Amino acid sequence: MSLELLGGRLLAPYFGSSIYVWGSIITVFMVSLSAGYLLGGRWSLYNPSLGRFGCLFIGGAILLYPLILWADPAMEWIFVRVVDPRYGSLLASSVLFVLPTVLLGMISPYSVRLLVDSVSHAGQTAGVLYFVSTLGSALGTLFTSFFLVLWLEIDQILIIMTATLCGLGAVALFVHFQSADQQAGSNE
Amino acid sequence: MPKLLSIILSLFWVCVWWATPLSLGYAERVLLEQRSLYSNILVKQRDGLICLQFHVKSDLRNQSCINPKQPKKMVFAYTRMSMAALLFQPQPRAVLVVGLGGGTLPTALAELYPDAEIDALEIDPAVIDVAENYFGFKADERVRAHSLDARIWVRRATLKQQRFDLIILDAFNGDYIPEHLMTAEFLGEVKSLLSAQGVVVANTFSISRLYDHESATYAHVFGRFFNFQRRESSNRVILAPNHKVSDAELRTRAAALHQTLKPYGVPIKNYARDLIKLRDADPDWDTSARILNDQFAPANLLNQQPRSRSR
Numbered sequence: 001m002s003l004e005l006l007g008g009r010l011l012a013p014y015f016g017s018s019i020y021v022w023g024s025i026i027t028v029f030m031v032s033l034s035a036g037y038l039l040g041g042r043w044s045l046y047n048p049s050l051g052r053f054g055c056l057f058i059g060g061a062i063l064l065y066p067l068i069l070w071a072d073p074a075m076e077w078i079f080v081r082v083v084d085p086r087y088g089s090l091l092a093s094s095v096l097f098v099l100p101t102v103l104l105g106m107i108s109p110y111s112v113r114l115l116v117d118s119v120s121h122a123g124q125t126a127g128v129l130y131f132v133s134t135l136g137s138a139l140g141t142l143f144t145s146f147f148l149v150l151w152l153e154i155d156q157i158l159i160i161m162t163a164t165l166c167g168l169g170a171v172a173l174f175v176h177f178q179s180a181d182q183q184a185g186s187n188e
Numbered sequence: 189m190p191k192l193l194s195i196i197l198s199l200f201w202v203c204v205w206w207a208t209p210l211s212l213g214y215a216e217r218v219l220l221e222q223r224s225l226y227s228n229i230l231v232k233q234r235d236g237l238i239c240l241q242f243h244v245k246s247d248l249r250n251q252s253c254i255n256p257k258q259p260k261k262m263v264f265a266y267t268r269m270s271m272a273a274l275l276f277q278p279q280p281r282a283v284l285v286v287g288l289g290g291g292t293l294p295t296a297l298a299e300l301y302p303d304a305e306i307d308a309l310e311i312d313p314a315v316i317d318v319a320e321n322y323f324g325f326k327a328d329e330r331v332r333a334h335s336l337d338a339r340i341w342v343r344r345a346t347l348k349q350q351r352f353d354l355i356i357l358d359a360f361n362g363d364y365i366p367e368h369l370m371t372a373e374f375l376g377e378v379k380s381l382l383s384a385q386g387v388v389v390a391n392t393f394s395i396s397r398l399y400d401h402e403s404a405t406y407a408h409v410f411g412r413f414f415n416f417q418r419r420e421s422s423n424r425v426i427l428a429p430n431h432k433v434s435d436a437e438l439r440t441r442a443a444a445l446h447q448t449l450k451p452y453g454v455p456i457k458n459y460a461r462d463l464i465k466l467r468d469a470d471p472d473w474d475t476s477a478r479i480l481n482d483q484f485a486p487a488n489l490l491n492q493q494p495r496s497r498s499r
Contacts, residue, residue, distance in 0.1 A: 013482045017366060017367075017368055
């Protein structure tokens with residue numbers, strides 16, 4: 001959600017802040033998230049592990065980083081070629097946000113798979129997960145729009161987001177290899 | 189008998205309902221109330237004026253007013269003050285207006301300069317209709333009204349290398365500022381559209397903390413500018429000419445424009461005097477305020493905060 005908000009800011013210098021810009025951004029995020037859910041669920045069927053889970057975070061961060069470097073030239077390119085600002089903003093938000101959002105969308109179903117112990121508790125686990133992720137989105141939205149934009153530049157906020165994702169991914173990988181070592185140790 | 193009583197009572201209430209606004213001095217009539225894509229448009233008739241408002245609550249914040257008996261006379265001080273731009277460019281051939289409202293300025297300029305080409309940008313198509321239906325604005329091949337986001341139009345104009353002699357920035361209603369139209373990058377794009385003898389005039393805020401940031405941003409892009417303020421208005425008008433105009437020239441131009449601008453109620457000679465005094469004025473804003481740009485543009489949040497005292 002925080003990324004979605006910043007998306008509006010990123011697009012405004014090229015496509016304005018009319019209602020269709022928000023329409024484009026929200027559409028692209030929703031479509032990407034739904035694709036991410038599908039893919040994440042699918043991927044969780046094959047050898048799910050905390051290590052792969054961590055890779056999702058780091059992958060998201062890697063796909064987010066080009067926004068800082070190439071968002072402007074990409075939008076410039078689209079602005080010159082697409083005259084209608086509606087389709088311009090739709091194309092721009094697709095180019096900028098589809099890949100990172102798909103990957104970040106994969107996280108939710110994948111974590112359901114990792115957290116569920118038994119079918120009888122599946123509903124509860126999913127509930128807690130929705131709770132955490134949606135509440136987190138809400139807090140991110142509030143914090144970004146009320147305070148972060150007063151203190152920091154958009155690029156700085158994006159850097160913090162990528163750093164956070166990398167950090168979380170690193171923690172997941174660390175725990176994964178720790179437990180893998182322990183398992184290896186206990187097998188000996 | 190109870191029937192008669194109830195009739196009398198209801199008549200009484202009708203009279204109260206009808207007379208209350210009159211006695212309170214609210215003799216006003218709503219001519220149009222419309223919820224458009226971007227705001228609530230309200231056209232009211234009050235005290236002999238027809239006014240355009242964008243919000244129902246803030247009664248005092250009229251966007252544009254016209255006096256039907258004297259349609260030329262400019263009702264608002266900041267509109268009159270914007271006409272001071274003519275001192276820096278007395279013969280504009282190409283004019284760009286960002287933010288139409290009732291269209292007071294483009295209408296006046298179209299009358300004053302029958303050969304000038306005028307482009308007016310207004311995001312809300314409903315506002316263009318209102319300007320035409322209630323405020324005497326007329327769009328044609330020479331006076332063009334474009335309904336789209338100004339940032340897009342300006343960027344396309346820079347690609348086409350268009351030039352304007354007079355650029356008027358007035359896209360901010362009292363309650364909401366389009367943040368992407370108040371950044372150094374946008375002002376840079378506007379500046380690049382200015383002809384060698386051109387001038388930018390901007391109607392801006394002067395009461396909140398935004399004043400410092402906005403002033404610093406204009407100074408960053410345009411260098412020194414005329415920070416035009418008068419007691420009769422809480423707005424301030426920024427005048428940023430692209431060229432030097434001497435005091436003597438300001439005076440002669442004011443004298444030449446004096447008669448022409450009289451029907452509009454613009455005291456241009458006084459304005460010239462004010463501007464000559466302003467030439468050496470020190471900045472009255474916090475010059476260390478952070479510049480607004482596309483990366484950092486919390487204009488609406490800053491506009492909520494009171495202005496710093498260290499002036």
